Amino acid sequence: MISNSTKKHIRKLHNKKWRQRYGEFLLEGAKGVQEAITSDIEVITLVIQTDKKDKFSDLLTLAEEHDIKVEECNKTQANSIKTTSTFPGILVVLKKKQYELKNLKNRGSIICLDQISNPGNLGTIIRTADWFGFENILLSEGSVEAHNEKVVRASMGSFFNIKIFESNDIVSDLNKFKNYKILGLDIKGEPLTTQKIQSQNYILVFGSESHGISNEVEKILDKRYTIEGTGKAESLNIAISAGITMYSFCN
Template sequence: MLSQKIIKHLNQLQQKKYRKEFGEFIIEGVKGVDEAIKSDDEIILLIVEGGRRDEEEIRGIIEIAEKNNIPIEFCGRKDIDIIKTTDTFPGVLAVIEQKEIILEDIADGPVICLDQVKDPGNLGTIIRTADWFGIKNILVSEDCVDVYNPKVVRSTMGSIFHVTIFKSHDVLNSLKKLKKEFHYEINSLDMHGVTIAKLKPKNKAIYIFGSESHGVSHELDELIDTRYTIPGSGTAESLNVAISAGILMSKLYI
């Protein structure tokens, strides 16, 4: 049975302000927790549904956690109904310490820049896709959905532990610094650009994706060297931002 202090803390970690204040976030599910354990992220607490502790996958996680001296709490159905973030609790969750990332940490290799991407599922899918294609650096603007939102974290399927994500409070200045001091070229995906077929992958390149409704912020226009587009022949007005990012990232995979 969980203490009221732990239950309160877990519930409050579903709020962006609280996550920021405490520098922690939650990951649920065997896959996500397993990836967290494999990474160098610090796991503060592992919580396991007591009735499922003998399931093979969960038992494996418990054994690894014990070897790594990770604190473990077992809980019952009553506690689960209070702390779960989805309709069906997957049997295990972990509280993770947020990493301190600075701009210089992503100044090595291609960078995916996300501007005003509000949908948690889209952000999580982009993170997962970047991991699939081996792209390790992601820059998100202040007005994107929070990277540690439970829906975002869940959508990454553990890939959040394999990419470096820098949250910029001033994306314009961050991009200016990457361009001036680290010699990056800056590109964006646009409805009216050069066909993506002409894109040639470069190590020092940034690719900006804006929201589906507003596109890339106008304040970033001055920095963009090349605008690319994904040609289509159907009647759809536009592509989902996660799909667009996936198509472009597939072009960067060499």
């Protein structure tokens, strides 16, 4: 059965401070676990609820093939380590992959998220970026943590296909991309339908859900675009806006 040290360690990883200190994070659910095991990320431990072993036998076989340590837990123990209200029966402890800014350079277009705070929105944007073939995301200081379990879960496995760089100074880092056009989504911009960017060297900047693009980032934008609407809604959800914009630039 699961050791006390493993339980204690997993509970610590519910907290951002310990995720950052250990360089590890958690993910629950069969789809995410499968994606993690088959990706190039390091899976440290797989924890499975004993009465779910038959249900997840394929994942146990996959874990064995990849020499991943497996620990079992009963329902009471599962309740003490779960990150969701209803534990799906399987969980993995993963090692963070650390990317440097140079990993993003000269690798095509980049999505930049400026102080986005909602983990569900970030996870959805990661999933959408993966769908449209974007491989790089630059996340500003003040944004939700990329390795928040809700973010990883909302990405539906796409988290493992995207390079995410968490910046400590977004303006300084954006200025390092000398040959890139920095394009922002802004209510005062030109209609998105007018964009005719041919190069793949561009950065799409999306601001926070409540305040938009910060003043500091706005000053270095090369161009602004807006999504024109015909209804009465005041604004679009940031994940929806990002999806529409990515689609436009891919077509």
